Amino acid sequence: MSVARSYAQALFEVANQSGETAIQSVESAVFGFSDAVKSSELLGRVLMAPTVTLSAKKAIVEDLCQSLGAPALVIRFLLIVVEKNRMSELPGLCAAWLEVKNNSKGKVMGAVYSAEALSSSQLEEIRKAISSVQKTEVELRPSLDPSLIGGVKVVVRGTTYDGTLKTQLKRLKESLVSKVTL
Numbered sequence: 041m042s043v044a045r046s047y048a049q050a051l052f053e054v055a056n057q058s059g060e061t062a063i064q065s066v067e068s069a070v071f072g073f074s075d076a077v078k079s080s081e082l083l084g085r086v087l088m089a090p091t092v093t094l095s096a097k098k099a100i101v102e103d104l105c106q107s108l109g110a111p112a113l114v115i116r117f118l119l120i121v122v123e124k125n126r127m128s129e130l131p132g133l134c135a136a137w138l139e140v141k142n143n144s145k146g147k148v149m150g151a152v153y154s155a156e157a158l159s160s161s162q163l164e165e166i167r168k169a170i171s172s173v174q175k176t177e178v179e180l181r182p183s184l185d186p187s188l189i190g191g192v193k194v195v196v197r198g199t200t201y202d203g204t205l206k207t208q209l210k211r212l213k214e215s216l217v218s219k220v221t222l
Contacts, residue, residue, distance in 0.1 A: 044132030045140070051117050052140045062111070067137060069110035073118060074134050076104055077127075087127045097122045138181070147177040150196030153204075155188045170194055170201065 055066040077084045086092050087100065101122050105115045121127055139149050152158065152166055163182060171178045178196055185193075190205035 042132065042136065043126060044129045045136040047117075047121065047126065047129065048133050048136035048140050051113075052137060052144070054113060056144065062113075063141065065111050066114055067141070069105070069108055069114040070117075070137065071134055072108045073101075073104060073110065073114070074130050076108070077130060084127075087122065094123065097127075138179070142179050145177075147179050148174065148197060150178050150180045150194055151183055152180045153183050153185045153188060153193040153195075155184070155186050155190055155204075157184065158182055158192070166192060166194060170196055173201075 051066065051070070052063070055062045077087065083100070083104075087097055098119055101118050102115060105118060110118075121130070121133075135149075142149050150170060152163065158166070163180060167178055167180050170180070174196055180194065188204040188206050189209070191203045191208070193204050193207075194201040
């Protein structure tokens, strides 16, 4: 089990004891904190810098958590993450949190990549189709990848379902090249 998954599992178990509302509140706060760190390169560097004192890092975490309205559980949790010098694990921890949460509900996580943002109805249609193929409930996390040109690519449990225009053009090119060389 990875460090990120261990931390996510522990946080989920504690939040789960207080019910669904606590789970949602913890998720919102942890992801909000992670987004803030991602959006500020300086903040990320400071929280991971070995030259910055632990007390300074803790003060930054507490201030940011207070401004986000994070519950006490999240503040204590993130202070432990900082104390153990695991702030670099935060992106993996967020991904692991979703996996742990979904596993507890009998769901699996997947990612859907598209060149443009998908509507909620398109996302739901894809989710239903993939859930049917996977024979389990799948929750999809949408991501934009303009290099795909069009179509979608879905990755669930290490399996890729690629219906992108980029891949279709690549296959067409390979087919044409192989016929020319014959």
